[in-house]
Amino acid sequence: MTEQTPELKKTALNATHRALKAKMVDFGGWDMPVEYSGLIAEHMAVRTAVGLFDVSHMGEIQFRGPNSLDAVQRITMNDASKLEIGQAQYSALLTPNGTVVDDILVHKLGEHDYLLVVNAGTKDKDYAWIRSQVGVTHGIHISDYSSYYSQLAIQGPRALETLQKLTKVDLAAIRNYRFTFGQVAGVHNTLIARTGYSGEDGFEIYIPSDVATSEKVWNAVMEAGAEFGILPCGLGARNTLRLEAGMPLYGHEISDSITPLEAGLERWLKLGKPADFLGRAALQALKDAGGPANQLVGLEMVERGIARDGYPVLNEAGETIGTVTSGSPAPFLKTNIAFAYVPRAVAESKEDVFVQVRANRVRARQVPTPFYKRAKS
Amino acid sequence: MACPTHLRYTKEHEWISVEGTLGTVGITDYAQSTLGDIVFVDLPKVGDPVTANQTFGSVESVKAVSDLYSPISGTVAAINPELATAPDKVNEDAYAAWMIRVELADVAQMDTLLTAAEYEAFIAEETGK
Incomplete structure (x- = not known):
């Protein structure tokens, strides 16, 4: 306060x-x-x-004009050419290094008309990034309609x-x-x-x-x-x-130092889409070289203790191997859950890890995400 | 925000009442309101020593964890067993949901603590209202 x-x-x-x-x-x-x-x-x-x-703080950036699809394809990791009018997709803006500028929703409003919904805290950065990368594309008009x-x-x-x-x-x-x-x-x-x-x-x-x-x-x-x-x-x-619901939050699970490969967002990363895009080459190279060193995992605390953002993750031997990116009591599941980055070998082993919760080392088990999935009606 | 006048307070948002040499300690209504829904209260054991201005436990809400600071020095005589299963009692009535009872080492220490009026003024300053 x-x-x-x-x-x-x-x-x-x-x-x-x-x-x-x-x-x-x-x-x-x-x-x-x-x-x-x-x-x-x-x-x-x-x-x-x-x-x-x-959620009016969220930003809205519109692409219009005959070449708007080209610009959207260039600046985002998902395949916007698959969108029908009246359809939206989860996507992300990437740097040439393949790290995340922001995660976004792309709405196809019309044949040459796209609306990108972006995060509030990153909106100005996103708009500047978009303008610098595709702003001078011929046949496209980009507007910040957030306000x-x-x-x-x-x-x-x-x-x-x-x-x-x-x-x-x-x-x-x-x-x-x-x-x-x-x-x-x-x-x-x-x-x-x-x-x-x-x-x-x-x-x-x-x-x-x-x-x-x-x-x-x-x-x-x-x-x-x-x-x-x-x-x-x-x-x-x-x-x-x-x-x-296992959804990432910008500044926690994803950031401009994290790639979608580490963050488990491969489902929305279309390296083979019919257009080159910022970050594609770097991510393809990373994949070809065996993939990222770390992997985002879901944790459920086995022992009493609540993991919080930034708490260290340890192995059985007590060595620091990773960091909690988001941690909280889960009000519906009534357990204490967290997202954390750990080395890929640890993620693949599915072995228990420990979270340093203030003075205590608290055992946590790796669990699949989403932690919660609603029943299909 | 009116605070009960029969209690004394700390700048860390604990309250204490005293009968004889037995003090009863909890967190203030302002503290519970700032924390939001409380899900866990970590308390010392009966017989543990506590020291004025030192942590004796912690309280966790959905959003955050916060240390508990002892207003006075002494020995823990009782902990509120209700809080182990119903930590939300602190949200319901912070001045009823006490946390620990302490056998005071020095009752005169009470005079160093804030009165209700002083604590209210401190909160007003902290919140800029």
Whole structure:
């Protein structure tokens, strides 16, 4: 609880969060709610019912023009040529060394029209990177529309029923990682995507960022979800939900010193896609040379103790072999879980490791990720 | 934030009450509110010595771990057994969910601790409100 510094950026819903008595924190330069009623209650609401998140701090960068696919392909690791209009994909911006500038979602809005959703704390870096690498490409226009959008995430098994009350769009017809445009709570032309960062079913919607519209839609969703026990959810629950769901967080599992090969993101790394891209040659060379030295693994604490970000990982002999990148109690699983980097041989052996939890060496077992996987309905 | 006036406080956000030579120690409502949902309280054993301004245990929330500092020196006479299975009691009522009872080495040490008004002023300064 530090004094609020005046230069923090605010979303259009800042007054709403304060009226709800949210605990606010500086997150990537934004004054954001970390929790309202309590992290565990918010986490459980998303796992069992529905939760509403203000994620307007996320950045939106649009590529338009006849050569926009070429630029998107050049700057991202997934294969954007596979996207249909109305489809989104997880991807990442890479450096020429193959390390991660940011992880992103690429939405294909139209034949020559792509929307990249990027992390808040990295948005300015991403935009500068994109402009420097593909900004002068002929036949393309790149715009930072971050300040034009408020983004709300409605997540949980009752998210569809909640949002369906506010729109005539048949939400059940939107498949996972697909999106459409429609009227939501009276707001026309709203991008409605079946995406999220919680491991549950849910939607992310993009609306104009003026305070009146943002508050109107926020309040409408809260009212629609009331019968299901909807809770406003902060970044605290967003973090524990994504960790349980085994999703990486920029600055923790991935960064500009980590490659997608180490981070277990090979599924989204398309080295053979029909276009060269930044980082491809370096990652191909790394693969040809036998792969990265370290591997991201999931840990579950066997003994009492909670691993936290940055804690050392040790082997049986007590030698430091790695580092925890994210660690927390898992509110739904009711165990203590963590992501950590360890040498590949250790990862492949599946043997137990130890986490130095302050004064104690605590045994942890390697477990498959995601730690939590929702039952398919 | 009104703090009970019959307690004394530390700048590390512990409270203590005293009856005779037996002190009862917990964390303040401000501390539990800052930590958020508490999932684990690590306490010493009965008979362990504690020293003023030194750690005697830790409290973990979902978000963070925080050391517990003893307001006074003495010997642990009891620990709150309820916290082993229901650490969230601290969130519910931080002034009821005591952590340890201490047989005080020197009752006069109490005079070095903050009064409720002093602690409230300290929090106000810390939060800039």
